[in-house]
Amino acid sequence: MSKLNQQNIILCIPGIWQNHQALLHALLTHETGYIYAGLIVKSLTSEYYAEIEEYKNDPNVSQTFRQQSMNRFSERELQEIEQHNMVIYVICKAGSIALAQQALLLGQALLKAGGLAIKIETSGLTHLRSDWLNFDAHNPIDIYKAFIPIVSDQKLIYSCGMHQFGKADGCINLKVEHASFILNQFLLYLLIESPTLIEKQTFSAEEGAEKLELYKKESRDFFDEDSLYFNQLDVWMLKPTFSFKKLFNFS
Numbered sequence: 707m708s709k710l711n712q713q714n715i716i717l718c719i720p721g722i723w724q725n726h727q728a729l730l731h732a733l734l735t736h737e738t739g740y741i742y743a744g745l746i747v748k749s750l751t752s753e754y755y756a757e758i759e760e761y762k763n764d765p766n767v768s769q770t771f772r773q774q775s776m777n778r779f780s781e782r783e784l785q786e787i788e789q790h791n792m793v794i795y796v797i798c799k800a801g802s803i804a805l806a807q808q809a810l811l812l813g814q815a816l817l818k819a820g821g822l823a824i825k826i827e828t829s830g831l832t833h834l835r836s837d838w839l840n841f842d843a844h845n846p847i848d849i850y851k852a853f854i855p856i857v858s859d860q861k862l863i864y865s866c867g868m869h870q871f872g873k874a875d876g877c878i879n880l881k882v883e884h885a886s887f888i889l890n891q892f893l894l895y896l897l898i899e900s901p902t903l904i905e906k907q908t909f910s911a912e913e914g915a916e917k918l919e920l921y922k923k924e925s926r927d928f929f930d931e932d933s934l935y936f937n938q939l940d941v942w943m944l945k946p947t948f949s950f951k952k953l954f955n956f957s
Contacts, residue, residue, distance in 0.1 A: 714828060715798040715800040715853070716798070716826070716827035717809065717816075718795055719794050719796065719822070719825075720823060721793070721822055723820050725792070742758070749812075761792065763789075763792070779823070779834060787823055796813070800870045800871075801869075803871050806871055807844070810848075814838060814839055814843070826870075829854060831867075846894070856889060863880055867937075869938065869939060871896075871897055872939070873896045874896070876893050876941060877923065889944070892909055896942075903942065917947055918944040921942070921945060923943045924941070
């Protein structure tokens with residue numbers, strides 16, 4: 707693949723198409739609202755476009771979907787993916803929720819036209835065909851679910867892929883009560899409200915909840931700089947505020 711950098715959303719889609727012409731024909735006959743010419747797929751109703759790179763059946767792609775299935779894909783679905791004739795990489799512009807919305811819609815069009823499943827190369831998520839088609843591109847929560855996974859190590863849980871929206875990622879210590887809920891609420895706050903944040907500013911997931919302070923961590927603490935997951939905007943760390951009351955368990 708070429709042109710794989712942090713300013714893109716990259717969709718990996720195995721499909722039933724025998725060749726380039728079959729994919730072009732499928733987009734037209736399924737009335738997807740897109741046209742495919744050369745290496746470019748373009749919307750018929752706007753100026754939006756993306757690049758496509760085509761490859762023949764790739765066993766590594768099939769293996770990735772099987773490894774990341776986590777029982778979400780049925781054996782029949784996995785076998786269909788393994789029998790794909792072609793795999794395409796769709797290189798979409800990124801950096802805003804509007805561009806992510808367009809990438810979601812284009813992915814839906816390609817799945818309607820013969821795609822079998824979808825993997826977000828720029829965050830690592832895999833999706834069933836039916837799940838991706840059910841996402842509402844006008845719902846920020848669905849856009850978030852489509853593109854952002856939450857992962858963990860022994861100490862932290864953290865997001866991957868917020869650079870696709872032009873936002874910093876987030877992380878929080880696993881020992882914080884309701885850590886996963888807090889992190890997801892914080893990331894949705896970034897996505898929907900687009901606030902200007904500074905270090906030591908506080909955030910609470912809901913009214914009356916514990917306030918946590920924000921500190922910046924470098925993305926290289928989580929991913930290599932040449933990784934598609936690397937976020938040049940770095941990572942917000944949410945830390946509990948220090949309190950003597952909590953330290954000595956005062957009521």
